[in-house]
Amino acid sequence: MLKSKKIIIGICGSIAAYKAAFLVRLLVKEGAEVRVIMTSSAKQFITPLTLATLSKNEVLSEFTANAEQGVWNNHVALGLWADLILVAPASAHTLARFSQGICNDLLTAVYLSARCPIMLAPAMDLDMYLHPSTQANLQKLRDYGNIIIDAASGELASGLSGVGRMAEPEDILQKLKHYFLPDLPLKQKRVLLTAGPTQEAIDPVRFISNASSGKMGYALAHTLTEYGATVYLISGPTHLTMENDKVTLISVRSAQEMFEAAEQYFETCDIAIFAAAVSDYTPVKKHTKKIKKSTEDLHLELSKTPDIAKSLSTRKGKHQFTVGFALETHDEEKNANKKIREKNLDMIVLNSLNDQGAGFGYDTNKVKVILAHSAEIKTFPLKSKQEVAKDIVQLIIDNYHA
Structure with missing residues (x-):
């Protein structure tokens, strides 16, 4: 060019x-x-x-x-x-x-x-x-x-x-x-993107979370802007920074906060990508003071957090395209296909923790992408997360309104 x-x-x-x-x-x-x-x-x-x-x-x-x-x-x-x-x-x-x-x-x-x-x-x-x-x-x-x-x-x-x-x-x-670039394929498109982990507070110093670094989501945000998109990045806690004037960063902590922020931007977005590793459960009682070690055991009662992808994607409009992520340890394709149906997604990106160099924390990733309209599975080799982001975005471009 x-x-x-x-x-x-x-x-x-x-x-x-x-x-x-x-x-x-x-x-x-x-x-x-x-x-x-x-x-x-x-x-x-x-x-x-x-x-x-x-x-x-x-x-x-x-x-x-x-x-x-x-x-x-x-x-x-x-x-x-x-x-x-x-x-x-x-x-x-x-x-x-x-x-x-x-x-x-x-x-x-x-x-x-x-x-x-x-x-x-x-x-x-x-x-x-x-x-x-x-x-x-x-x-x-x-x-x-x-x-x-x-x-x-x-x-x-x-x-x-x-x-x-x-x-x-x-x-x-x-x-x-x-x-x-003469004609950016995502020019004037608004993209909602969730990334990183969420943290579910137990008390002021402890929380339930996971090892997501947010690297994949942030790589997607940068790549989307390269194709002309305006990105609303709703990110859980991460050490990453975002210096891109076409990305609006909305920082949240809990799954509920992420859901509320995503709901706010979903109606006006053209594409929604749910890449965050959202905690599935949150403590029913959140202590306002640090819990002291006073007994041998501590029992936590947990309740389900909102299913952000399912809640939003099941009410998407005809102009909207939704993408989910699945991180699996077994029956990978079976579980991913179940999610793509139940959550009414157009596309799902599958990670397996059984693949060396893929998943949380790495700078590389190895993914399979399942397309809802054709049930086709695209398999990609281990690549940097920046390169994986390009593959994912290109598939979105190729299949948006397909």
Whole structure:
């Protein structure tokens, strides 16, 4: 999708400039034609020779290519040549110049001359990024129609930790790919997705739960947005973070809280994916104070939690497609087929704990997918959960309204 695309990479003075080398390499590998424009301060962090070698094009920085011969770098022509301009890293100084229309170098001249889309990937220290003037400049640039690739959180060059890191080259590449996709198959589709475990409180410090990490659900959330979907991710407690502006994260703890949140979003969703490992039972009595070890035995009375997938999927509309998950230890296909019928699902993803590297906690998964309308079973080998997510989403696309 990036083959033959003409992309200008602008590089500003930032320690993150080293990432531009990886980004240029990725774009060239995808078949894009890349031209690099550097600010003078960017040369203090990475050499033009490195970028020229990777891009296979001369790196530009000055208006004049050869003053004695009257050769100049035509900023207007460059602005017209590009299918997209990406400034990464974009420093606070350059963002301010862009927002104010201050034209004092080749990069700003090309920016002001461009008729193509412009993406900006800010990189700076925490306090600079959060300063009201920087945030005002970013908002103004958004209002101009520029696409802002939000800075990520992590360790910064100053030694502080927080937001301000330039997005990783691989993430930026994905955003470019998404931009150039001519017709995203899930564009304007709303997806309800449950993920992670639930916790059923016994007392303020103890609970009933399971070993679900939420990795599969979060991988699905990212993949769905790559195909254009807007995702409402209802997640039980997990250490995972979600930094994706097309995903609305709703954090819950108990099965009842997850049910209430899912019910709120279900009516307006087009696709519902029930990937959470919901606790089947919850204590009837939830103690408000920590239970002390006062007897040899402790007896807990448990009651069933809501069956979220069944409750919602059995009242789905004609426009809705529902997907369930089944984690089994025996009679896997028999139990999964029973669930797909009883819960009125269109598709079910089957995990077996008997498969090495599959199930809770792993970064890999091995699944079978059963389709309700044909009873067909699709079997996939062990893959990373990111790759499994792509397989699942592609099956949803292929069978939605099939």
